[in-house]
Amino acid sequence: MNRKLKQLAAGAAIVALVAACGIQSRALRKTRHDHLARPGAAYSADVPPAVTFVTVTLGGFRGMISDLLWLRASRLQEERRHVELVQLSGWITKLEPHVPEVWSYHAWNLAYNISVMMSRPEDRWRWILNGIELLRDEGVPLNPRSAAIHRELGWIFQHKLGMDGDPGHAFYRAEWARQIAAYLGEGGTRPDADSLVASELESRFKMDVETMADIEANFGAIDWRVPMAQSLYWGWKGLACADGRERLPCRRMVYVSLMDMTRRHGRLVGDPLQEGWEFAATPDTAVIEPTLDFIEETMAEHTFNGVRYAYVGLLRDGMRIRAAEGRLAEARRIHARFAAFFAGKTSARIPAFEEALSADDAVFESLLASAGYN
Numbered sequence: 001m002n003r004k005l006k007q008l009a010a011g012a013a014i015v016a017l018v019a020a021c022g023i024q025s026r027a028l029r030k031t032r033h034d035h036l037a038r039p040g041a042a043y044s045a046d047v048p049p050a051v052t053f054v055t056v057t058l059g060g061f062r063g064m065i066s067d068l069l070w071l072r073a074s075r076l077q078e079e080r081r082h083v084e085l086v087q088l089s090g091w092i093t094k095l096e097p098h099v100p101e102v103w104s105y106h107a108w109n110l111a112y113n114i115s116v117m118m119s120r121p122e123d124r125w126r127w128i129l130n131g132i133e134l135l136r137d138e139g140v141p142l143n144p145r146s147a148a149i150h151r152e153l154g155w156i157f158q159h160k161l162g163m164d165g166d167p168g169h170a171f172y173r174a175e176w177a178r179q180i181a182a183y184l185g186e187g188g189t190r191p192d193a194d195s196l197v198a199s200e201l202e203s204r205f206k207m208d209v210e211t212m213a214d215i216e217a218n219f220g221a222i223d224w225r226v227p228m229a230q231s232l233y234w235g236w237k238g239l240a241c242a243d244g245r246e247r248l249p250c251r252r253m254v255y256v257s258l259m260d261m262t263r264r265h266g267r268l269v270g271d272p273l274q275e276g277w278e279f280a281a282t283p284d285t286a287v288i289e290p291t292l293d294f295i296e297e298t299m300a301e302h303t304f305n306g307v308r309y310a311y312v313g314l315l316r317d318g319m320r321i322r323a324a325e326g327r328l329a330e331a332r333r334i335h336a337r338f339a340a341f342f343a344g345k346t347s348a349r350i351p352a353f354e355e356a357l358s359a360d361d362a363v364f365e366s367l368l369a370s371a372g373y374n
Contacts, residue, residue, distance in 0.1 A: 082113040093138070100148040103139035107131040111156050121168030125175055128160050136206050147246035150238030154231040154253050161227035162260060173265075174279040177225045177272035180205060188223035188268060190216070211237060219258060219290045223267040226281060232257035251298045252307070258291040259314055262321075285325065288318045292337065305373045311341070316356070316364055323357055331357075345371040 073092065076085050089106035096102045111131030115124040135153040143149050159165065161172045183201040184191060190212040191197040198209045207224075215236050216222055222229050235253030242250045260266075266284020270277050295311045315338040322331035335353045342350050348370040351359050368374065 077109075080113075082109055082117065085109050086114070097142045100139070100143055100146045100152075103135055103143070103149055104152040107135045107139070107152060107156070110134060111160060116166075121171035124166070124168050125172050128156065128172060132156055140206065145241040147238040147242035147250055150234050150241070151246065151250055151253055154234030154238065154257075157227045157234065158231035158253060158257060162231060162257070162265065170279050173227055174272065174277070176227060176230075177268060177279065178277075181225050181272045184224055188225035188229075189221065190224060207233060218294070219287050221286070222261075223284065225268050225272065226261065226265050228257040228260045228265055232261075248298075248302045248304060248307075251294075251302070252310075255291055255295050255298065255310060258287050258294070259310065262288050262291060262314070263317060283321075285321050288314070288321065288334075289330075292318065292334070308373045309368060312338070312364055312368060315341070316359075316361075319353075319356055342367055342371060 073085060073088050076082075076088065085106075086109070089102075089109060093102055093106060108131070111128045115127035115131075118124045118127065132153065135149055135156075139149045140146075140153065161169065161176055163169065166172070180201075181188070183197055183204060190209055191201060193209045193213070202208050211233065212222070212224065215232065222232070224230075224233075231253055235250050235257060238246065239250035239254065261284045263283055265281040266287070267282050269280040269282055272279075292311070292314060295307060295314065298307050299311060315334055318334045319331050319338070322328070322334060332353055335356055338356065339350050342348075346367060348367055350367070351363060
């Protein structure tokens with residue numbers, strides 16, 4: 001009798017465990033629906049042994065274990081226990097290596113949530129670099145046709161290094177320039193395709209010279225040491241494999257990077273390999289016209305009003321930059337683009353060339369609103 005009772009009790013325990021797993025799976029599905037929109041549509045066949053081992057060994061239990069880990073990760077996230085998330089998220093990437101959102105989630109914790117817990121910029125930089133390397137060295141090779149992972153990688157460069165929101169931005173930019181400068185030519189030029197340096201650049205930074213050459217064929221010579229050149233590179237790589245959903249975000253990453261290079265950080269000043277060098281950069285105005293061309297292509301493909309705002313902003317700045325350089329013919333050609341953009345879209349008077357050079361931002365904003373872009 002005791003033996004039968006024990007068997008019944010064991011059976012009941014198994015049923016309870018299965019039911020609990022079902023409840024947890026339903027909870028996880030909601031978490032995934034909210035935070036992990038969709039699995040990757042394409043992935044690499046070059047899978048590391050560790051991932052293959054986990055996949056084959058765990059078999060059908062892989063999904064259940066992943067469910068449990070995600071529930072734990074969700075709790076750790078709510079409790080802001082980000083350091084503990086690092087190892088846990090590493091396990092999850094091994095269990096779900098072809099879900100782009102898993103990589104984005106983990107890299108975000110490293111580059112954002114954990115980095116800001118550090119007080120010194122050098123400590124923050126270490127965590128930001130960990131986020132970059134996670135996506136670049138692991139996520140992209142496993143998902144080479146995932147536009148989302150390429151874009152997330154580009155975003156860390158564009159936002160954390162390229163923009164001024166983080167108080168350590170100047171330190172990050174300088175550290176990045178010091179790391180990559182040794183693998184580039186003078187002035188941050190790309191190395192020759194058949195050179196040993198090109199091979200080392202691809203091995204260390206996963207940047208292939210062919211893609212760099214393709215970008216320069218469209219936009220002109222690039223100083224590849226500046227952070228926005230990196231977001232340009234990864235946005236361009238993402239665009240090459242982007243479907244309808246990802247095309248606009250990748251295109252925006254490309255033109256936002258170029259616009260910043262035009263206005264602020266296009267070319268480094270000084271040699272980052274020299275002792276005591278601090279980050280300094282100048283605008284690279286040579287990319288104005290090809291960037292306008294690219295934004296025009298983007299407007300033809302997408303109706304998002306933000307693209308139009310970016311275009312008019314660069315037209316405004318481009319006219320003024322070319323005029324300040326004494327290149328009045330080119331400044332007038334940019335004004336002609338400006339006039340053509342608004343022609344037939346508004347009853348408001350379009351400022352003449354001389355007026356546009358001195359007009360304040362309110363004039364351009366009013367024009368956009370009158371054309372229905374608000």
